[in-house]
Amino acid sequence: MTEPVAAPSPHPIGPAEPAVPIKAIIEAALLASNQPLTVVQLAALFDGSTAIDNDRIRKALAELAEDCHTRGIELVEVASGFRFQVKRDIHAWVARLWTERQSRYSRALLETLALIAYRQPITRGEIERIRGVAVNSQIIKTLEEREWIRVVGHRDVPGKPELLGTTKTFLDYFGLKRLDELPPLAELRELTEIEPELPLDVPVPAAISALIATPEP
Numbered sequence: 035m036t037e038p039v040a041a042p043s044p045h046p047i048g049p050a051e052p053a054v055p056i057k058a059i060i061e062a063a064l065l066a067s068n069q070p071l072t073v074v075q076l077a078a079l080f081d082g083s084t085a086i087d088n089d090r091i092r093k094a095l096a097e098l099a100e101d102c103h104t105r106g107i108e109l110v111e112v113a114s115g116f117r118f119q120v121k122r123d124i125h126a127w128v129a130r131l132w133t134e135r136q137s138r139y140s141r142a143l144l145e146t147l148a149l150i151a152y153r154q155p156i157t158r159g160e161i162e163r164i165r166g167v168a169v170n171s172q173i174i175k176t177l178e179e180r181e182w183i184r185v186v187g188h189r190d191v192p193g194k195p196e197l198l199g200t201t202k203t204f205l206d207y208f209g210l211k212r213l214d215e216l217p218p219l220a221e222l223r224e225l226t227e228i229e230p231e232l233p234l235d236v237p238v239p240a241a242i243s244a245l246i247a248t249p250e251p
Contacts, residue, residue, distance in 0.1 A: 070115035
């Protein structure tokens with residue numbers, strides 16, 4: 035006797051939906067993490083019977099970004115992934131939570147960082163020729179300790195000088211996803227001594243501009 039054929043299930047077989055909304059899980063993960071998270075890292079939160087594909091992760095991220103329009107935080111994508119951050123126009127109030135004064139960097143350090151950002155890969159000697167003064171070793175050390183710059187190679191000339199470039203940490207700190215998101219160099223104020231050496235259509239971090247424009251104590 036022929037066995038009866040089972041009727042097809044009215045629901046497609048696939049990963050089960052998590053008991054908690056996907057968007058809520060992603061939001062909590064981003065708030066709990068001390069660093070940006072990529073789509074792949076977020077998708078890894080859902081495994082086994084609750085696996086979620088990257089498209090659904092991106093959809094949830096887009097919804098979270100939309101939810102932030104009337105809030106004091108925003109969801110941004112930087113070089114290392116996605117993160118929540120305080121909106122620029124809210125920062126002045128939130129900054130009052132910290133009584134310690136923020137680090138103030140010297141003009142020389144910021145000029146050096148700007149040149150590395152725009153002319154990378156660049157050697158220390160090339161930076162010195164543009165600025166017209168020697169680069170203090172402590173400046174390079176500070177930028178490396180902040181993980182804003184790194185050695186990306188060596189110039190193929192006698193002595194093989196190190197080539198310096200910026201890092202993902204640099205992009206993350208200044209809220210950038212890629213180097214081509216840097217604003218035009220023309221926006222960098224009070225750097226008249228190096229501006230003639232650089233095309234005005236190359237970009238520079240607005241945050242560097244703000245720091246340089248602020249008088250040193």
